[in-house]
Amino acid sequence: MTVRGKFITLEGIDGAGKSTHIGFVTDFLAARGKTVVSSREPGGTPLGEKLRELLLHEKMHLETEALLMFAARREHIAQLIAPQMALGNWVLSDRFTDASFAYQSGGRGLARAKMEALEQWVHPGLQPDLTLLFDVPLEVARERLDATRTLDKFEREQADFFERCRNEYLRRAAEDPDRMAVIDSTRSIEATRARLAEVLEKLL
Secondary structure (H helix, E strand, C coil): CCCCCCEEEEECCCCCCHHHHHHHHHHHHHCCCCCEEEEECCCCCHHHHHHHHHHHHCCCCHHHHHHHHHHHHHHHHHHHHHHHHHCCCEEEEECCHHHHHHHHHHHCCCCHHHHHHHHHHHCCCCCCCEEEEEECCHHHHHHHCCCCCCCCCCCCCCHHHHHHHHHHHHHHHHHCCCCEEEEECCCCHHHHHHHHHHHHHHHC
């Protein structure tokens, strides 16, 4: 019988350092014999990637935004996450439902009860086995955003928006410390990766 694979998510406000370390996490797990499938949200499937373009660049009603995020997520679970885990593979996703709570609820102000209802509808029996929450002060995150590329509509938001997003992330981490590991991403790359290795070893 195939042992179910694990589901790991990476979270944090834009510029917190997820992109810098996702390759390290993949390589760390692969070196320990795990088959790792790396994905992202919104996206991860052909339909999800089309929805991603709309979500990152089109203006829309807040509830439309939240519903589309969860529509892309439902497809992601059905087409990639659940099948890969059933094969015994480990799935690594750049963002999942914590991001919706942070951005649509914390940042934009959508009622938390609506987010909880969507979460229960879309993935009632699925939560990440581990969430790596990369946390940095807002000013550090803003400095790290690549000024040479075109920013999406979320990245163009004002500082107070990201402060609310960060606070919501930290609130969720405090509520679920067994699942969510807060990673101080202000430290050097080496120190951050040492902390990541420590957290991942516990899961292994």
